Amino acid sequence: MTALNDRIRPALRVLPWALLAFAVAAPFLLSGYDLNLLARFMAMGILALGIVMIWGHGGILSLGQGVFFGLGGYAVAMHMKLADLPAGEIPDFMVWSGREALPWWWEPFASPAFAIAAALLVPALLGALFAWAVFHRRVGGTYFALITQALALAFATLVISQQDATGGFNGLTDFYSILGFGIASPRTATGLYWLTLAILCGAFVGLRWLLASRFGMLLRAARDGENRVRFLGYSPVPFKVVAFALAAMLAGAGGALFTLHAGVVSPALIGVVPSIEMVIFVAVGGRYSLAGAIVGALAINLARDAVSSAFPELWLYLMGALFILVVTLMPNGLAGLVRGQAK
Amino acid sequence: MDLFLNQLFNGVSLASLYLLASLGLALSFGLMRVINMAHGEMLMLGGYLAWATLSVVPGPAGILVAIPVAFAGAAAMGGVIQVGLVRRLSARPLDTLLATWGVSLILQQAARDLFGAVGVEVRAPAWLDGGLTLGGIVLPSTRLFIIAVAIVVLAALTLVLLKTRIGLLVRAVNQDRMMASATGIDVGRVDLTVFCLGSGIAGAAGVMLALLGPVTPSVGQAYIIPAFLVVVMGGLGSVTGTTVAAAVLGVFAALAQMFVDVSVSQMLLLIFVVLFIQIRPQGVVAARTRQLDA
Numbered sequence: 241m242t243a244l245n246d247r248i249r250p251a252l253r254v255l256p257w258a259l260l261a262f263a264v265a266a267p268f269l270l271s272g273y274d275l276n277l278l279a280r281f282m283a284m285g286i287l288a289l290g291i292v293m294i295w296g297h298g299g300i301l302s303l304g305q306g307v308f309f310g311l312g313g314y315a316v317a318m319h320m321k322l323a324d325l326p327a328g329e330i331p332d333f334m335v336w337s338g339r340e341a342l343p344w345w346w347e348p349f350a351s352p353a354f355a356i357a358a359a360l361l362v363p364a365l366l367g368a369l370f371a372w373a374v375f376h377r378r379v380g381g382t383y384f385a386l387i388t389q390a391l392a393l394a395f396a397t398l399v400i401s402q403q404d405a406t407g408g409f410n411g412l413t414d415f416y417s418i419l420g421f422g423i424a425s426p427r428t429a430t431g432l433y434w435l436t437l438a439i440l441c442g443a444f445v446g447l448r449w450l451l452a453s454r455f456g457m458l459l460r461a462a463r464d465g466e467n468r469v470r471f472l473g474y475s476p477v478p479f480k481v482v483a484f485a486l487a488a489m490l491a492g493a494g495g496a497l498f499t500l501h502a503g504v505v506s507p508a509l510i511g512v513v514p515s516i517e518m519v520i521f522v523a524v525g526g527r528y529s530l531a532g533a534i535v536g537a538l539a540i541n542l543a544r545d546a547v548s549s550a551f552p553e554l555w556l557y558l559m560g561a562l563f564i565l566v567v568t569l570m571p572n573g574l575a576g577l578v579r580g581q582a583k
Numbered sequence: 584m585d586l587f588l589n590q591l592f593n594g595v596s597l598a599s600l601y602l603l604a605s606l607g608l609a610l611s612f613g614l615m616r617v618i619n620m621a622h623g624e625m626l627m628l629g630g631y632l633a634w635a636t637l638s639v640v641p642g643p644a645g646i647l648v649a650i651p652v653a654f655a656g657a658a659a660m661g662g663v664i665q666v667g668l669v670r671r672l673s674a675r676p677l678d679t680l681l682a683t684w685g686v687s688l689i690l691q692q693a694a695r696d697l698f699g700a701v702g703v704e705v706r707a708p709a710w711l712d713g714g715l716t717l718g719g720i721v722l723p724s725t726r727l728f729i730i731a732v733a734i735v736v737l738a739a740l741t742l743v744l745l746k747t748r749i750g751l752l753v754r755a756v757n758q759d760r761m762m763a764s765a766t767g768i769d770v771g772r773v774d775l776t777v778f779c780l781g782s783g784i785a786g787a788a789g790v791m792l793a794l795l796g797p798v799t800p801s802v803g804q805a806y807i808i809p810a811f812l813v814v815v816m817g818g819l820g821s822v823t824g825t826t827v828a829a830a831v832l833g834v835f836a837a838l839a840q841m842f843v844d845v846s847v848s849q850m851l852l853l854i855f856v857v858l859f860i861q862i863r864p865q866g867v868v869a870a871r872t873r874q875l876d877a
Contacts, residue, residue, distance in 0.1 A: 301677045373857050377864035379815075382618055382676050386811040387857065393808050394850040401846035512804075516684055523681065556692040563685025567678045568671060 256531040281541040287494035288521040288533035290487030296527035299463030304388030308363035310510030312492030313499035317412035319355030324416045337404035359496040367488025396511035411506025526575025585719035596726035598833025599733035603788030605810035607781020613820010617679040621687040623803030629653035629789020630798035654783040661782025694800035702799035818866025
C-alpha cells in the first residue's frame with residue numbers, strides 16, 4: 241500500500257492546482273454542454289465546502305443540506321418565473337393548477353435583489369434557527385443527523401404536495417432570462433460559469449482562512465471535547481450555530497447557481513437521497529479537506545453522470561458500496577492519500 | 584366526534600407500527616450509540632418474507648407463520664450488518680450511520696432487481712376481513728391485529744429484559760459498558776444479540792406493513808423517519824420512553840391529518856419533536872447516569 245501511495249501522492253497533490261488551471265481554461269476548451277455540466281458540478285462543490293466545515297471540523301453530520309440547496313434554487317427559480325411574465329399574469333403551471341392569483345409569498349421575488357438575498361439569507365436563518373434549537377439543549381450529533389434527515393423528507397414532501405404554488409413534482413423550469421440576459425445565449429452561460437468559479441474560489445479561500453482562525457480552532461475543540469470547551473469558559477453553541485448557518489448559506493448559493501445552469505429546480509434534487517449524496521462528495525474527497533471536497537464533488541458527479549446515463553441501477557449499488565468502503569477503509573478520503581494517512 | 588374517535592384509533596394503530604419499527608433502533612442506540620440506517624430495509628425484508636411465506640403456506644395460519652419467519656430472516660440480516668460493519672465502526676457513531684446508509688441503498692436496489700419496483704401484494708387472510716363496529720366507529724380487524732401484535736411484542740421484550748439472563752446482561756451493558764466488560768460479560772455478544780433482536784422486531788413489523796398495502800423496495804422508508812423521531816424523543820434505550828414517544832407521535836400524526844394534508848402533518852411532526860426536545864432534551868425517560876459524556 242505504501243509503495244502505491246508514494247506513487248499516487250505527488251500526483252494527487254498537484255491535482256487541485258491542475259483542476260484550477262483546467263477550470264480557468266475550460267470556457268475556451270469545452271463545448272457549451274460540457275461547460276454547463278462542469279458549472280453545475282462546481283455549484284455542488286460550493287455546497288460541499290460547507291459540509292467540510294460542519295462535518296469534518298465541527299463534527300456535525302447534516303443529512304439535510306438538500307433543503308438549503310433547494311431553498312436557494314427555488315428562490316432564484318421563482319424570480320425567473322416572474323421576470324419573464326407580462327404584467328398581471330401568473331406563471332403557466334399555476335394557471336394549469338387552477339390558481340387565479342399569485343400566492344402572497346411569491347410577490348417579493350419579482351425583485352432580483354430580493355431573490356438573491358433570499359437565496360442566501362433564508363437558508364442561513366433557517367439553518368441558524370434549526371441548529372440553535374437542537375444544540376442549545378445539548379442534544380447530540382446523532383440525534384441532529386436524524387432530525388436533519390426528517391427535515392429533508394418533510395421539505396421535499398411539502399414542495400411536492402403544493403403543486404399550485406411550487407410546481408409540485410416537476411419543479412420549476414422553462415426560464416428565459418436573468419437580469420435581462422437571455423439564459424440560452426452562450427455569452428450568458430460563460431458569464432455564469434465565471435461567476436460560479438469566482439464564488440467557488442472565494443468560498444474556498446474564505447473557509448480556509450476561517451478554519452485556520454480561532455473560530456476554526458474552537459469548532460474543532462467542540463467536536464473533540466464539547467464539555468472541555470465549556471470548562472475552558474467557551475460556549476460551543478454559537479460556534480456550531482454560526483458554522484451551520486454558513487454551511488446552509490453556501491448550500492443556498494450552490495443551489496441558486498445550480499438552478500441557473502441546469503434551468504430547472506425540482507424535488508428530485510433536494511430530498512433525502514440527494515442530501516445524503518452531498519455527504520458522499522465530502523466523504524470521498526476527505527472530510528477535513530476543502531480541496532478534497534471540490535475534487536470529490538466533481539468526481540462523484542462525473543461518475544454519476546457517466547454511470548447512470550448508461551446503467552441507472554448500477555449507480556445506486558455503486559453509491560452504496562462507496563459509502564461502505566470509503567467510510568470503513570478511507571475515513572480521510574482522497575485527501576488522506578495525499579497526506580499519507582491510512583487512518 | 585365519531586370522526587375524532589376513528590382518527591384516534593388510527594393513531595393508535597399507527598403508533599403500534601412506529602413502535603415496532605423503532606424498538607430495535609432505540610435498543611441498539613441505547614446500547615451502542617449507533618443508528619442503523621438500514622433498519623427500514625429490515626421492515627422491507629420482513630414484508631417480502633411475509634409474501635414468500637404466504638405463497639408457500641396458504642390458508643388462515645399463513646400470516647402467523649410469516650411473523651416468526653420474517654423475524655428470523657431480518658434478525659439474520661441484522662446480524663450480518665452488525666458483524667460486518669457496525670462492530671468495526673463502533674468508535675465512530677456518525678460513520679456507522681453513513682456506512683449503514685450504503686447498506687440501505689444496496690438492499691433497496693437489490694429488492695428492485697429481484698421483485699421489481701412495483702411491489703408485491705399480500706392477501707390478508709379471511710379472518711382479518713371485516714372489523715368491529717362500536718357505536719359509530721369501525722375498527723378494521725387488520726389494525727386491531729397490528730395493535731395486538733405490538734402489545735405482544737412489547738410484553739415479550741419486557742419479559743426478556745427483566746426476567747431472563749440475557750436480559751440481565753443487556754441491562755448491565757446498558758448501564759455501564761466498561762464495568763460489565765470487566766465482570767466478564769461478553770459485551771460483543773450482547774451487542775450482537777440486541778442488534779439481531781431489534782432487526783427481528785422490525786422484520787415482524789414488515790409483516791404488518793404487508794397487510795396494509797403492497798410491499799415495495801422503499802416500503803420501509805415511509806416508516807423509518809418517524810421511527811427516528813421516536814428514538815430522538817424517547818430517551819436513551821428506554822423501552823418505556825420509546826413506547827410513550829411512539830404513542831404520542833402516532834396519535835399526533837393521525838389527529839393532525841384531520842386538519843391538514845399528509846405532507847404538512849409530516850412537517851408538524853418534526854416541529855413537534857424539535858419543540859419537545861426544547862423542554863426535555865434527555866427524552867421522555869431520562870437515562871440516569873453520573874457520567875459526563877454518557
